[in-house]
Amino acid sequence: xxxxxxxxxxxxxxxxxxxxxxxxxxxxxxxxxxxxxxxxxxxxxxxxxxxxxxxxxxxxxxxxxxxxxxxxxxxxxxxxxxxxxxxxxxxxxxxxxxxxxxxxxxxxxxxxxxxxxxxxxxxxxxxxxxxxxxxxxxxxxxxxxxxxxxxxxxxxxxxxxxxxxxxxxxxxxxxxxxxxxxxxxxxxxxxxxxxxxxxxxxxxxxxxxxxxxxxxxxxxxxxxxxxxxxxxxxxxxxxxxxxxxxxxxxxxxxxxxxxxxxxxxxxxxxxxxxxxxxxxxxxxxxxxxxxxxxxxxxxxxxxxxxxxxxxxxxxxxx
Amino acid sequence: xxxxxxxxxxxxxxxxxxxxxxxxxxxxxxxxxxxxxxxxxxxxxxxxxxxxxxxxxxxxxxxxxxxxxxxxxxxxxxxxxxxxxxxxxxxxxxxxxxxxxxxxxxxxxxxxxxxxxxxx
Numbered sequence: 089x090x091x092x093x094x095x096x097x098x099x100x101x102x103x104x105x106x107x108x109x110x111x112x113x114x115x116x117x118x119x120x121x122x123x124x125x126x127x128x129x130x131x132x133x134x135x136x137x138x139x140x141x142x143x144x145x146x147x148x149x150x151x152x153x154x155x156x157x158x159x160x161x162x163x164x165x166x167x168x169x170x171x172x173x174x175x176x177x178x179x180x181x182x183x184x185x186x187x188x189x190x191x192x193x194x195x196x197x198x199x200x201x202x203x204x205x206x207x208x209x210x211x212x213x214x215x216x217x218x219x220x221x222x223x224x225x226x227x228x229x230x231x232x233x234x235x236x237x238x239x240x241x242x243x244x245x246x247x248x249x250x251x252x253x254x255x256x257x258x259x260x261x262x263x264x265x266x267x268x269x270x271x272x273x274x275x276x277x278x279x280x281x282x283x284x285x286x287x288x289x290x291x292x293x294x295x296x297x298x299x300x301x302x303x304x305x306x307x308x309x310x311x312x313x314x315x316x317x318x319x320x321x322x323x324x325x326x327x328x329x330x331x332x333x334x335x336x337x338x339x340x341x342x343x344x345x346x347x348x349x350x351x352x353x354x355x356x357x358x359x360x361x362x363x364x365x366x367x368x369x370x371x372x373x374x375x376x377x378x379x380x381x382x383x384x385x386x387x388x389x390x391x392x393x394x395x396x397x398x399x400x401x402x403x404x405x406x
Numbered sequence: 407x408x409x410x411x412x413x414x415x416x417x418x419x420x421x422x423x424x425x426x427x428x429x430x431x432x433x434x435x436x437x438x439x440x441x442x443x444x445x446x447x448x449x450x451x452x453x454x455x456x457x458x459x460x461x462x463x464x465x466x467x468x469x470x471x472x473x474x475x476x477x478x479x480x481x482x483x484x485x486x487x488x489x490x491x492x493x494x495x496x497x498x499x500x501x502x503x504x505x506x507x508x509x510x511x512x513x514x515x516x517x518x519x520x521x522x523x524x525x526x
Binding site: 313317390393 | 435438519
């Protein structure tokens with residue numbers, strides 16, 4: 089874990105030395121990349137996701153019953169420079185376990201720093217590095233906010249296919265974004281003492297290092313209309329971007345190596361002038377993610393368009 | 407209470423930005439993006455989603471060999487600041503590429519290109 093942390097910090101430091109001016113608002117050449125719902129996007133931007141909504145049912149696990157989980161969260165992202173940004177995220181969780189009383193409470197706060205180190209307008213390609221820190225103990229323990237920290241380094245990319253040959257014009261509106269990273273707990277295990285009558289039992293819960301990865305496949309109807317072929321789509325369809333996001337997490341060690349949780353999230357984003365709205369179904373793909381379909385939705389504001397001369401500008405540069 | 411606070415935040419963001427402009431994206435064009443026309447057009451017209459800064463917005467049209475075929479008189483329409491037009495020399499049958507780069511009134515730069523064909 090310490091080695092992985094050192095590598096993550098070194099990578100971020102090296103990335104800071106290889107900077108390239110970036111544009112706001114998820115643009116690379118002709119390509120507009122919307123903010124995605126299940127996985128992070130590769131852009132540094134001034135934006136606000138409020139609210140983001142997730143509702144799903146997680147399966148029973150060990151002594152824990154199946155639980156309906158509802159999360160309402162907000163995330164503020166702010167550019168420090170055109171290529172470096174910070175983010176702050178918080179969530180309110182409502183847990184409704186089968187056969188037990190429901191609980192409501194805030195999750196741990198999460199702060200992040202993102203460095204956009206590469207962009208190619210011609211090839212509609214963006215790459216960035218991210219380092220997230222979930223601050224342990226800032227949320228309510230009863231709603232599963234952990235008392236220890238988690239460090240989340242990742243590399244992100246976005247690639248539009250506008251550079252395909254004209255013979256494949258129908259595929260030009262396609263784009264991919266992806267994330268590959270880790271979720272590193274700062275504690276390897278937690279011991280809990282359970283007292284029943286005269287007997288005390290020590291329960292040890294191990295916290296594995298996790299590999300997290302995901303991919304979003306998008307087909308941009310605005311891109312089709314503006315850069316490939318105007319097929320006469322009326323509003324609101326001419327601003328819609330259908331997409332499928334795949335989100336996965338795989339345990340690496342501590343007795344849980346190989347255990348993977350993954351979902352497929354088909355949905356649609358409508359991107360307007362000043363904000364976008366997205367909605368996706370959450371389809372569980374294995375036993376670890378259950379059998380019930382969930383839903384996620386998001387209202388996302390483009391602060392660089394809403395407040396171009398104040399909140400929507402980098403603090404330094406540009 | 408949390409729900410009311412959330413709604414208040416959303417309303418504050420929207421009301422605080424009353425009158426805000428945004429990035430200018432291409433809404434429609436004449437000739438239409440990716441179209442084939444029988445009659446050679448005499449101008450290209452581009453309608454954007456936002457008003458443009460005339461001094462920093464430009465468009466050019468080139469043929470398949472990369473030669474410019476517009477008259478280098480691109481201008482934002484004084485009656486409609488979201489409309490950018492450029493006149494064309496007489497076009498022969500073939501493919502053409504429209505290349506644009508504009509700045510919206512909120513100072514954001516967007517750019518793009520599309521093709522059309524002339525086939526009498």
